[in-house]
Amino acid sequence: MADEDDAGRSTAGTESAMRARTGRENQRYNEQKQRLVAGCICYRRRSTPAMEDSARAWGSKGGRFLEGDVRDEVEVLMLNSKKGARVRGRDLIFPKGGWELDETDFEAAARECFEEGGVTGDVSEGNETYEFYSRSRVRAGAEGDEARCVAHVFTMRVLEEHERWPEDGVRTRYWLDPLDAWRRCKHDWMRQALVDCEHLRLGEKATISS
Template identity: 30%
Template sequence: MEAFVSQDKVVAMVSRTGRELQRYRKGRRQVVGCIPYRYKNDVQTSLESLEELQVLIITSKKGKAMLFPKEKLGKWSFKSKTYDTFYEGYMFPLLVQDQLEFWPEQHVRQRIWMSISEAKEVCQHWWMKEALERLVNRLTAQKYGRVKQVVVFEIRLNTSSLVALP
């Protein structure tokens, strides 16, 4: 089954800002992110070796931290050192096939493709490193057919359409 979302159905919006617009569950702020990944070989569909996999890391707005942009890899609960707030974070894998040259925060953040081992070095939070491990485990399990059902959401950035593949 393929489901296409036409360009007129896609809504471009910036993330919610301000405490009154943030979402909470049981007193914990909810945040959602993804680990954009790609294979060095564009035609590859499964993980043959770790060296073939790259992930996209972005810089924080202040440029001091490396982050992932915000079927689920997992859920993590953690406390913010800056705001003394508890967070509930959800991470999803995102296979990237095309990348736009221009993007909304290009003047505030940098995009850097790097290997899994490089990403583990620059990730400052334990849950980000664990999410990377889960991504590798998921892609490895996919290769050997150990994943019963994987839904891949593919964003074709050059056509602005969203495709869901079973």
């Protein structure tokens, strides 16, 4: 029987097949003929001992751990881009891919998380949308709005990391501090999505630049 999340939506099926979907035969497009994609900002919480935050504690010997006190730190999952770095070492992405005709955007996002990153977990109810130009669509002859894609970006609280997944031969998982993830993120629209994600609390720490 398929597992279901709190909203009653099935989260099964992402881990049942060890082969990633390929091809564009079932790809969804909107009325402007823009390709629709879906993905997730995947995160986990790691509890670490808190450190005393004072000028004296942060002297030459570093901070002092406080007994019995812990601080929740959020890490975000990033993956290597198979096409390499964009600029200045920006070489990482979060899971995303084509939204297909036989699935909802939620299902597509969850599937991509397993296919590309080998993770499953709780996916958010809502999502943010981002538009970006696709170089592959431009090379295929698309112009204007048709050269753009629309990404539906959810968040996922990761509950399980699988040892095997469809793209484990070409993808490496990196669990990074949110600011490090932002610094190494390949695409500007993904960098904005990381800033917008309330779970990461990047705020003014990151300034979007090309």
